[in-house]
Amino acid sequence: MSLIIYFFTYIHIISSRTSDAGEKMSDKTASLLDELTKERDAVNTRRAQLPEEYQAQSATIGLALSGGGIRSATFCLGVVRALAKNKLLIHFDYLSTVSGGGYLGGMLGRLYQKNKDPVAVQDALARDDTILLAWLRNNGRYLIPAGMRDTSLGIAQILRSFVAALFLVTLLCIAIAGIAISVNLALQGPLDLRLALLPAAKQQWLMTLAVPLAFSAWMAITYWLTLSKWPFLLDLTVGFILTVAAAAGIYFMMCQYAEQTDFNDSLFVTGALGLINIIAIALAIGCPGKNVAQFRQRLTLALTRSLTLALAVLLLWLIYCGGWALYLRFHSSLLIVPPTVVAGVKIIWELRPLKLLATSLANKSPVVSVSLLQLADILGFVIMIFSLLTVCAAEIDFLLCKAHTLNISQTMLAWLPAMLTLGIAGIFALFCYGKILIPFLNLSSLHNLYRSRLERAWLSVANYGGGKNKRFADNPLDSKPSGKLNDIHRVTDHLPGDDIHFNKYAPHRQGGPIHLITCCINQTVDDRTGNYNADRKGIALTLSALGVETGTRLPGPVVNMKDATLSHWIAISGAAAATGMGSRTAPGLAFLLFVIGGRLGYWSKNLCPVKETATTKKPPPFAVPALFAEMFARFPGRNSKYWFLSDGGHFENTGVYPLLKRNLKTIVVADCGADPKRQFDDLENLVRKARIDYGIDIVFHAAHSPHFTSLAQLQKGGELPPLLRAKIIYPHCNGQPVLPGTLIIVKPHSLKGMGLDTLSYAGRHSDFPQQTTGDQFFDEAQWEAYHQLGFQAGSAINREMLL
Template identity: 30%
Template sequence: MDKQEAPLSALCISGGGIRSATFALGIVQGLAEKGLLGRFDYLSTVSGGGYLGGWLTAWKLRAGGIDKVQPKLCTTTEIPEHEPDPVQHLREYNNYLSPKLGFFSSDTWTLVATVTRNMFLNWLVLVPLLAFALMLPRLILSLAILGEPEWYQNQIQDMKHGLGLGLAIAAGVLLAIGIYNALKYLPGVGKQDHSQSDFLRYCLGPIICACLAFITLEAWVTGGDATHPERFSDSTLPYRQLVEWVTGACLAGWIAYFARFPKKVLTKPRLLPGLTCALALAGISTASCAWLLSHKLLLYMHWPVFVTVGPPLLLLSLALAVTLFVGLTSIILNDEDREWLSRAGAWLLLFVVIWTGSSALVLLAPTGLMKFGPRLRSAFGAAGGLGGIITALGGFGLGKHKEKDSQKDGNAKQGAVGNLLMLALQVAALIFVVVFLTGLSLLTNWLLTALRLHTQWTLLGSRLAGIHWSNHPKVLENTGVGTILIFAASFMVFGWIMARFININKFSLHAMYRERLIRAYLGASNPAPEINRFTGFCENDNLYMSALKDAGKPFHVVNTTLNLVAGKRLAWQQRKAEPFTVSALHCGNSRLGFRSSAEYGGRGGMSLGTAITISGAAASPNMGYYSSPLVGFIMTLFNARLGAWLGNPGDTGKDTWRHEGPNSAVNSLVREAFGLTNDTSPYVYLSDGGHFENLGLYEMVKRGCRLVVVIDGAADGEFAYKDFGNALRKIRIDMKVPIEFSSEHTPGENALMHPMLEKKKRCSLATIRYKDLDPQRKNGYLLYIKPMLLGNEPPDVCSYHALNPAFPHQSTGDQWFDESQTESYRMLAYHTLKEMCDGWNPEQNAGFEGFINHVENNYLKDIRRAAAAAGAGK
């Protein structure tokens, strides 16, 4: 932190969409009239505050400095006709997304066309990749059905025993590899350091592949489903299988053990017997499960159920063996070993859940769906589609629902409603996922039957002639292994190729949102616009961040969020995010590092338009502490992404930080859809700054600013001060700097919760206690301003409130302001600052110190006197 004596000052404008930007406009005009605007060293903006901040910064640069802008911001100043009027421009574009309203407006239909086009292009990447992943249960099913006698022609029958032996050997080798790596990774045995990805890749992966191979082998041994009872004629088969399973499991374990400890076999005398007993139990339980599957369950079910429940049963048998191993080796293994095995068991169970769910949706759900009548099927599909739309739209208001969690007492009912809405959102998301994946499985059926492959080799061919795509069991049982592999490879290749061509940043809501913000806010001060007469957009409205070096004070810092939904820091599990700032000098954060704004993010570097767009990316699949796995998946599918994927400013992004986006969308889409964003990959996902801290205060305290004005224009009708509390909490945790309101500034019973004194004042003053961190430093002051109606506002503002009771805390989802709404917010803010400055003479008591002293010793004291008089009157 800066320890210089000269007090740095900052103006912070919060998030809140166009509502926050419009309210901030009135405050900025009031500050300009008092000559204070040009005295700020920093301008820190978040989300909607960035709209107004970008507008002011662009105007300041083009006009030649804040001193040229300040006089024109005064409400009584007339702008010459030959000059742009940035304030009037904001009124023209208060509906910045679609300036011309109406059902038949080209602006409205341009939005619809853009959203539809971009969603379709993203589906060309995402849907084939999902279809590829969902081909695995079909592949295992097609391999299992090779046990059916009619699937073998003469040349295949001759290979049957050889293929079975080869599959058994491959399964044993895979199991041995998994056990070998488990022995290597166990902290008290192998003592080799490893990551979670190492465990998944080299330990769990081979064991799962071995399990799938074993289940296929069991299907081949049994030789068919209940339509072939002759397979049960061999009464010795179960016992032979028991011996084979036990022998094979123990052999794989011994090979792994002797390979891991070739020279130290006897150094751990109880490890090998314990491992042997555990593997023997695994063989017994696996043989029992195999017998149950083939001799009991298959009498009442068919292959899809066999493939759905088979691998989970085998893996649960292995989990039972691991439990026995822990008990038999308790003297050798330490607590850390047992924790490691518990974590390994957790991943095993997680795969069981994923396999059961995905296989049921791919192999079983379509059959159940097609048994419904046409009306029920239509209703099922409509429910899924409606659930998806509700979830995608609900993602835009996810933060608002989260706010309800903090409500207590009088607002408990509202908090309960918010929780119910969140639950409904999750249920809607689940319904959509079930319907979508079931529909994708049926679409795969249609492709298989429409493009069936004709070949003489049964392994590659299929027997789909004359089978309708809706007959799901027949399609599954008559699709050859080769056909499955060809289609799976086709899905993967098609999705990969499309991902190379389709830029994930350009073909999302981000680009559409960005162009409209630039037109409405950065284009306001453009002295020579080159407007395309057809589209209404202008190429030279935008500015590069590096060009702002010459703009003078205040220095603009745009706050965004780097998402860490899969981050490793346990203390940040609620945050799921860290700050990421963009300025004229650099982009990044203090933990990862910074990169030059002149080069970061593409040719020419980061632009002001891109920065304020990312900062305002409220709706994103990953939204910091608002993130939800199911909602994230659906928002990815619907392409509801206002944020951007850019290069990591840290060491892992040394080859990517200059890129304007990922070269391929595959990795980014997968990480986004399944909540795997982090700060260790070459590309990071940036979204709304409010997903970390919504006031812009965090970065200003980090820079050591001693005079800070915060304009909190977020929707907070319950006056819970959620964003303010969040900022104070993170600053105290991360920087060890408490921010406190003295009792005289916050009188009343609810002083600690409500620094605004139960809606009786428009601002409050706090102390930034830098001295607690360093006694040599001076404390700072924070002036906190919030939209407040006290009854003495101008008549037109009071009238608007009477007609719109939610004013001045209307929903952030309302981004289409009309003229009266815009003027009411602007005028309320202007009136707020005018009332705070009443009686202050800048010429006699100039500067921020004089302004702060006046607010403290006059405005706030007058409020306290009025409150005391009211109390005495009672």
Template identity: 25%
Template sequence: MKDKESEKLPWRTALSRWEGQNLLFDDHFFEAYGDRVWDVKTSELGAAHALHIELVSRVATHPLGYNEGSEERALESVFSLFAVARELTRSAPEAPTFETIVWHVLNTFVRPFTAKWHVRAKTGELRALDSSDIFRAELVDLQRRLIALDDVLAKITESECYSVPVTGRPADAAVMREMTKPVSWKPMGEPSSVAVARPRTQDEATRLEKLKTAEAAFIKERRTFYGIGDNDWASGIALSGGGIRSATFAMGVLVSLSKRNLLTQFDYLSSVSGGGYISSFLTQLLGSPPDEKSALTLRSSDLPFKREEGESLLLQRIRHGASFLSAGPWERFAVAMAQAQGIFINVLMCVLLISILAYIQILLNYALTPDRRASVALAFIIAFFAWALVLPVSRTFGHQWLNLFNKINAWVCALLLVPPIWAGLQAANAVATLLREWLVPDETRLTGFAFVFFLIFGAVFSIAAALFIGFSRIRPLLMTGLTVVFVFLCEGFAFQVFSGLDEITALKVMISLLAVGLVLFVLFNANSTSLHHYYRTKLLQAFLLDKHAQPTLPIKLSAFSAPRAMFPIINCALNVPGSKMPEMRGRHADLFSFTPVSAGANLIGHFPIADWESKNPQLDLATAMALSGAAVSPQMGLRTSRYGSFWLTVMNIRLNLWLRRPSIGGTLRRYPNLWNLQKELLASASENGAFVNISDGGHIENLGVYELLRRRCRFIVAIDGENDSQMTFHALTNLQRLAYIDHGIVIEANLEDLRLSEKGLSRSHFRFCRIRYPAGSGDQHEQIGYMIYLKLSLTGNEGEFIRRYKFDEPAFPHHPTANQFFTEVQFEAYRALGEHVGDKMFLPAITGLADTSDVLLENWFYGLGKSFLDQSPG
């Protein structure tokens, strides 16, 4: 029914509902048309209704979910309004009210939007989600104005038509109900399937309860300092492995989080390998005993993230230390000598083992004269077949006897290897004899043999090193074959040496070698020749700084001061390729972590960090950081191979350490010796014994999220800076596997927008993931946490500096991890990319929040959840 009063009103009054800078009509409009009398002609009603139908049926007035629809189609839909309005205006020439209002809105608000985004769409910019995020934000603002236009059209027709509600997605309410449900925090974490399989004593249960209480106390003390509510849920940041590349990228992201004052709201900082460089920097700086004269906190208004007419001196010092492995001539010489010493001892151990084998062969040759060998071989065959006949009968002797016979049977069957090994040794002796006769005169036999030995050693190793680089598909087969050939040739040369000596001299040589081996066994410390010490020193000088930005002595983790720093978790790998635990099958390692409260792994249990430090005086923050980044070691968790362990040990390419366990008593050994070194050589380390082998956390889990999942963190930010040029997401998918097998935790991650396009670009830098924690003791239903997964990636719309650097360095942003010598330009490219990626997480288009200097952690995650998540079927 028509409003007769409005017909006599001026437009200024009739349209006052839609007046204002953020709506449709401003002062300029009313200056031009405000004095007109509101008088709608009958011919205008059809045109107004037709445009109303167009508006309510298009994306132009309906919310477009973050993971819904196409930006190009939305832009096309908006642009087509011009054609519709043009046709309606042409068909209704006597429609001044309709024409004026509609074209005012289209020309004032719609045309600038379409003109801007048509150009960008043609250049492919809309393919990058961080550009489409801006598009969607502007689309939301335009939709609000078009909905207001639809209200004006309703006033023109003066009929009760369908009106578009200004609401969010229907799923938003369900997503919010899900996200506000509680998630129970578990200090020290849930036991994994490995811990459950291993019997737990009452003493261990009591010890774990004390450790849980201590960890919770650290977290609560920190929350009190920053004025954070004492929630019953926890949050954490994970910094992945990847050397200086990962550290630099993570530093940029942390700067972005700091600008929003978010770092104070996270409880845990979990790191692996390269991520541990930045984590340890913050732990040393903020976890040292407090100094009231220095304002060092995680607040954006304090150092180290406070900007002082630019980047703070502390962060600048990190930048300058990016090429931390660089060294002067004398330092390089000293490292080379230390490396040579390690190689000499490792080769000496190999020579000793091979010499023992050769000497045994000499003795057997003396005992087994040619006329006896046939009889011994016949007796061997008869005995083996006799055993084969006895074994089936043993099944009637009872279960206990059957188990005994089965154990003996394994050793008897192993005797089948004796003939081929013997034949191989004889062949090696023959080859060695030919080489001796060809290369070495008889009168210089011993000297010549030594020369040939090292000549062959160098040649075989050179070939082996080359094969490490090429022939990737058949590398394991080639390397295994070369290693076996090398060992047999060495044995052949040792056999020739002993054969050239009389019995007394040969015995004296063997006794001398055994004496040297005994001395080494008693006095040699396997850790002393590891390159860990050099690596630790260089990391310490680059990243462990005091308030004056100068290198300082590392703190003991047991002396960590809780209030100002996030609770650190430094992740390593416990190498156990020789473990008999079925849970270690295929893994060869378990996750080992250092915290200010404890250290340990599920496989061996967790003990107070002070106990580890008392057994290992060298253990401090710098040691933990270097072990977490011990990427090159003979035993490398999932990547452990027998031939690799052999060559890496022989060439002393070892960044790992053996740590003494606090739980093992009654041993006289204060440090690891040749026995431990041979375990590295043969890749046979296990969880048993007084010492455990620790190396890079990336050897088992390179994202650093596992320990946060064990603690059931509700909100997690995972910064993935690993080398992944093909975007295969090894770190995340490996985490998914470990989390489900060990804890029944499911991580739901849709990674399509991170994969590479034909141009080698991703659509987005990050994704929002659900974490489904299974119902545990005392829980009736599963609990759901959330993870922001940030990936080292390019979308194509980064700043000009980053785009230029990509042009100059095609490998960017995935330079190999072996490159630990970053230039200033390289460092800034990765740091700037990290800050760029971090900033993109706060676009109002996806958070629904204003991007301010004080963002609440919960609200931020809620906003991202409403944009990314669909309603859970559960």
């Protein structure tokens, strides 16, 4: 029976068509010029809100705040306050943020939009006595601001996500184990159930495996027969001889490696293979000459699929044999093993001391630092295999030892695994192709927990004034006389005015900068060709009031963003722990993160779908169902109906990337990504992507100023000047040279003249100021050390450097 199923499956495979790999450029020259004009108009709108002495500024400059969690946000706060104190913050036309830099960027944008006076915002940020500064200092532990009570609330949400993920994984394991058991029962034939559940003889599995392998051979032979000049009968004769030879080889293999053989089965296999061969040759001979190249490509695709099917048969065999072996050893105790083991992994994962220890080891040992992600990837595969085998053993245990108590007939029991598989397949089909799965995955992740914490601690600073739902009674930019801090709602309270709809968020209209928020569209599979994307595994997604831009494209109109808020996009931009992590995405790691519920990523509808024309091919509704995409890291990418979004640092962490396409004169970047070994990974990634994507060269200068150091000096360590400088060499535009730009880097490191408290903190913590990003719970001393270091470093920037 299985041979007949394979036969008709292959008939379908050989007629399959390859996907269209071509992609037409959607960005025409005229539209590019229009978008540039819109950007210039937005910059002019911003400057029109400023005093006259600032409106004449000719240079366009940008500020980039990098990823790095609370460490980055706190250091960047110091840098921004230093720029404000030097009367320079108001000069920045663009603000580009990634991950932790977005905490501060969103807060800054809300202050500009609410106060409507950019000079007043700048002056207030320069002061040391504001309510705002006290509020941020008190909320360094923004993830668990209420201590144990907030921790218990977070644990409840984490456990809810964990149970949902474990339920889905268990269903999938039951379905796969059911297939393995059903195939084994079919190969055994009509026997007593206890005998039929014994692993089928080797030759029966080998015979089943022989069909897809033989079909693969026919596909390879047919590839060469497209050049054949032989008569049709001669082709059939050669094919028949090869078929007989293959069947004889299979029969000989069965005699050598199996205890017994069935000659009738061998004849049946021979007949099936012969028919497949005749069809393959007929298709090859009947193929019109002008379609030969396309047909060869289809043959290669069919060969790939048949080999994949052969591998699937082999894996089902191994799963069943492994499940049977575990059943014989452990029996019914297996029913509780998979959830117990996975729960144990979850508990270990959530222990903060172990997280910090692992990160510390990674920072100190180059061997460990390279392999930690690989070990997590391997652990994910181990849990995946272990879950499959134990669930398979549990199903066998149920069929043999438990079902008789339910008075179920043997015939019904024999069909039970197949019916379970079909039922679960129906559930998954309902989930995957209805409007259920995407909201379910988003709600079962930790996105909303993370988003709410950022909203209350950072973005709520514009929610002030009279009224019940106002967090602050007074403007947070005011000074903090005694008693004013008592009028603030607790950070644990949810208030409607803390957030703002993203379509209404436009700080540049009130004199603030144009805020660019960068996320990462995960893409492990090229949705044009179906090929595996082995390098970047992601594309930049940048959002602003000007629209949405992907990769090197300029902003375009936004769709599918009806209910999105600012906190929603700030949280996605900082979704560091996700099943998709750009170039670090791995299937085992994705499965591990999925099963323990440690997911911050978010599924979003395509924000800029390609418009259909008469010549464009409509993409499938969703090529890879989202559930399996997350479990096994198979993300389709930019042209898919849905995007899986994660931390912008998974593509480019400094935030400079979207500013480069705008040819700015000066870019200041706070490079706060974890770099304990001073390897400059984020700067290296920026330089490489700038050259590949934009044709822009970034060349670092030697230090020739008391304010600047060099990469070589930073690698040696010690107390050094606060800044780095590089030259941005833009490519020619319309054959004309473009004036070079300047990149000023503020990177956390020890400085001369640090305050006593900062110096003392650094003395007690040798990894300061490059402590692990995994530590998102800053106490007062830690918060103040990073804030003051950023303030001291940013104070070195002056007007001559920018303008």
